[in-house]
Amino acid sequence: MNCTMIGAASDLGVSRDGTAQGPEVLREHCFPDIPFEMIYAPETIKSRSAQDLRKNEAEINILDKELYEAFLKVKKDGDFTILVGGDHTCAIPSALSSCKACGKTGVLWIDAHTDFNTFRTTETGNIHGLPLACISGYECEELRTFHTGDTVDPANVCVVGARSIDREEKENLKKAGVRVISTDEIHERGIEAVMEEAFAVCLAGTGKVHVSFDLDVIDPSEAPGVTVPEVCGISTEEALRINSIVAKRISDVCSYDLVELNPRNDIDRKTEQTACALLKQILEAVRAK
Numbered sequence: 001m002n003c004t005m006i007g008a009a010s011d012l013g014v015s016r017d018g019t020a021q022g023p024e025v026l027r028e029h030c031f032p033d034i035p036f037e038m039i040y041a042p043e044t045i046k047s048r049s050a051q052d053l054r055k056n057e058a059e060i061n062i063l064d065k066e067l068y069e070a071f072l073k074v075k076k077d078g079d080f081t082i083l084v085g086g087d088h089t090c091a092i093p094s095a096l097s098s099c100k101a102c103g104k105t106g107v108l109w110i111d112a113h114t115d116f117n118t119f120r121t122t123e124t125g126n127i128h129g130l131p132l133a134c135i136s137g138y139e140c141e142e143l144r145t146f147h148t149g150d151t152v153d154p155a156n157v158c159v160v161g162a163r164s165i166d167r168e169e170k171e172n173l174k175k176a177g178v179r180v181i182s183t184d185e186i187h188e189r190g191i192e193a194v195m196e197e198a199f200a201v202c203l204a205g206t207g208k209v210h211v212s213f214d215l216d217v218i219d220p221s222e223a224p225g226v227t228v229p230e231v232c233g234i235s236t237e238e239a240l241r242i243n244s245i246v247a248k249r250i251s252d253v254c255s256y257d258l259v260e261l262n263p264r265n266d267i268d269r270k271t272e273q274t275a276c277a278l279l280k281q282i283l284e285a286v287r288a289k
């Protein structure tokens, strides 16, 4: 199967600069010979104010609409799409375009954060903390005005590797009924068992899974090149094992994201190299599909 990579050069959804350079670094260093379309955030003065609880909302919507149309165009040709972020808000058009193109879809969200805040509960106003709520149809209508069709049923959403959840965000997750598997649970039960369950949740009554991989699920001692590091994460080796299960089950997967590489915070390019290895696992599997 053919695969098209779409880069989202944006850090509009985070509070600090750097994430916008992630996809360009990966295209240049890892994938110079692969179809790789780059979509840039609108040039504008970015809001970084702590008081602004809807930071860059209008600009994010402009970018996400452009991404949504680009994903749909590639999917119409029958190609598999990989989103290379950019901050995690770009997963909104990636996942919702799959709902439109692939039918009923579950979402596997591999991340240290659950990204299930809403404009009502966010404490920072950084919109990259809201995308999973938006994709799951839980408030956040303002962030999916470009999408026509269903959102993802929260019963088909599973977060793997979470360890940093805000108090009110936890309430949102509980109300929506989202299954959250913590880093501790991965270590208690083992990677195979939790991934088996995660796929079962995402595929219950759906045809496909959208997989979204945030590099900050990995411990910052091994993957420092992110914007919001969280200690006590999984190792790089564990991340590659989790991702190899995704690769093995590629026939259940309709699209994939790799997000939040921040080259400015990276040390000796080690997070970049991990990102590259994760993407190559998926690319190889898609090509063999």
Ligand SMILES: [Mn+2]
Pocket: 111, 112, 113, 214, 216, 217, 228, 260
């Ligand atoms: Mn995250």
